[in-house]
Amino acid sequence: MLVTWKYRPRNTFIQRLDPRTRLIFMFSIILALTVPEIWDFRIILPLFFLSLTLYLMARIEWKDVRRVWIFIFILVIFIVGLNGLLSGRGGPSSVTNLPSPVLFNVPIKIPFTDIGWDVPITVSKTWFALTQITRMFTMTLLAIPIPYTIDPNIYGTAFRRMGASDKVSFTMDLAFRFLPTFARDFIITMDAQRARGYEIEKLNGGIPERLRKLAPFIIPVVMQSTVTGEEVIDAMDLRAFGTAPRTWLKQLTYALRDYFILGLGFAIFVACCVLKWGFGFGGYFVPEFFSNWILGL
Amino acid sequence: MNDKSTWEFGTRQVVYGAIGAALYGVLSWASNFVPLPAAGNVTFRPAVAVLIFFGVAYGPWVGFLAGVIGNTLGDxxxxxxxxxxxxxxxxxxxxxxxxxxxxxSDFRAQKDIIKAVGWGIAGVAVGMLFASLTEMFVGGIDINTALVGYFTPAFIGNTVVTAILVPILMIAFAAVASRRGR
Known part of the structure; x- marks a missing residue:
């Protein structure tokens, strides 16, 4: 097998959960934070620790996820966090609208001109950047384990049992089956082109030229796949595909633990909506302990 | 444009949706190992040309399924x-x-290739704009970051790939289709 899934069976609580439970729970947390626009650290922090606990319970080895985490850290801390710190935008208007003590100014100057201005870094913007980073990590911690912990063979069944049509679910199932074959075809094509003197590692020229030079690598596999497709269509039509509802080999059933996690996800979503819309709790504010601490530095 | 064959969803769409998704997923994965050109924070993903081509050749449902499932598979x-x-x-x-x-009607004709590239670029604009703007709600970023940090690099990179590789795929496909007779 030339392409391997990141999935590996582990005897963990997370992997014993039904895949539908995992997906529905992740969406519940994303919706709980985004629909009622929760920016209060007293809600975000417990949810962050809940996500972190579930992530650690998945027992994914660090060497498997190291590259992913480096990318996520760069994205969340340097792009999102730094942007929040400088601009204070991307959240509620109270971050920049309410008066807040200035910690220091960052001079920004347009290169080769005298045009420039000072960007004030306030206590409010600093707390907002920290809140936003935590909020994003809360959601990311639930998304990252999915490919490592859900068996690729049950995605089709999971989506069918979540309400997708037979055809859509079968498309997904078929895609998973085709994937190793096409990965093998790509590698064989690359080797065959190398034998003819095509050096994929040494593409030179301008960007259009370098993209054009990728064609000998892409075209043979794509064209062969269109021919394969016709054969598969004939085989499926001969078996009367799509004329009646189909049955699925793999069956999924909810266990008690699934109902518990689903109930927890639903309760978190409802609680966030009720707290925000019913009691006005969950909006953005800078806690006093943070203001005192950072101004005392 | 909205005739039955465009929006038909039968065995052909199921199979080519799956093939498009698998190719898109594999090529996205292969991008990790193939040195690809990049300029600034714009990266060029040749897999996008395969997605646009499958949409153009087999219709909107195939394009949609190949995009949704292919991106999920690649990730x-x-x-x-x-x-x-x-x-x-x-x-x-x-x-x-x-x-x-x-x-x-003719995958070799210049006017049809221009139409395909035009619709492909429109698709890139709509798709990347949707993803970038929804990031405001999902990730809590502001509109400037969504448009400048996410949308612009994705749009430029995918547009260049579409304009260069989709015509090559269409001409190659015309030869294969004429040989196959359907």
Whole structure:
């Protein structure tokens, strides 16, 4: 097998959960934070620790996820966090609208001109950047384990049992089956082109030229796949595909633990909506302990 | 454009949706190992040309499924996780490109290639705009970051790939289709 899934069976609580439970729970947390626009650290922090606990319970080895985490850290801390710190935008208007003590100014100057201005870094913007980073990590911690912990063979069944049509679910199932074959075809094509003197590692020229030079690598596999497709269509039509509802080999059933996690996800979503819309709790504010601490530095 | 064959969803769409998704997923994964050109924070993903081509050749449903499932597969294979808004954005990219199908009769004709590339670029704009703007709600970023940090690099990179590789795929496909006779 030339392409391997990141999935590996582990005897963990997370992997014993039904895949539908995992997906529905992740969406519940994303919706709980985004629909009622929760920016209060007293809600975000417990949810962050809940996500972190579930992530650690998945027992994914660090060497498997190291590259992913480096990318996520760069994205969340340097792009999102730094942007929040400088601009204070991307959240509620109270971050920049309410008066807040200035910690220091960052001079920004347009290169080769005298045009420039000072960007004030306030206590409010600093707390907002920290809140936003935590909020994003809360959601990311639930998304990252999915490919490592859900068996690729049950995605089709999971989506069918979540309400997708037979055809859509079968498309997904078929895609998973085709994937190793096409990965093998790509590698064989690359080797065959190398034998003819095509050096994929040494593409030179301008960007259009370098993209054009990728064609000998892409075209043979794509064209062969269109021919394969016709054969598969004939085989499926001969078996009367799509004329009646189909049955699925793999069956999924909810266990008690699934109902518990689903109930927890639903309760978190409802609680966030009720707290925000019913009691006005969950909006953005800078806690006093943070203001005192950072101004005392 | 909205005739039955454009929006038909039968065995052909199921199979080519799956093939498009698998190719898109594999090529996205292979991008990790093939040195690709980049300029600034713009990266060029040749997989996008395959997605646009499948939309143009087999219609909007194939484009949509190939985008949604292919992006999910590519992310899963690379271990990135599951980001529904980017998968849906990729699906929209294929769906809009697929609207060109009814307007294309000859994959070798210059005017049909221009139509395909035009619809492909429109698909890139719609799909990447959707993904970037939904990131405001999912990730809590502001509109400037969404448009400048996410949308612009994705749009430029995918447009260049579409304009260069989709015509090559269409000409190659015309030869294969004429040999196959359907």
């Amino acid at each position: 899963a294979l690379s271990g990135w996780g599951f980001y529904w808004n980017w998968s849906l954005g990729n699906g929209l990219m294929g769906l809009v490109a697929g609207l060109a199908m009814a307007a294309i």
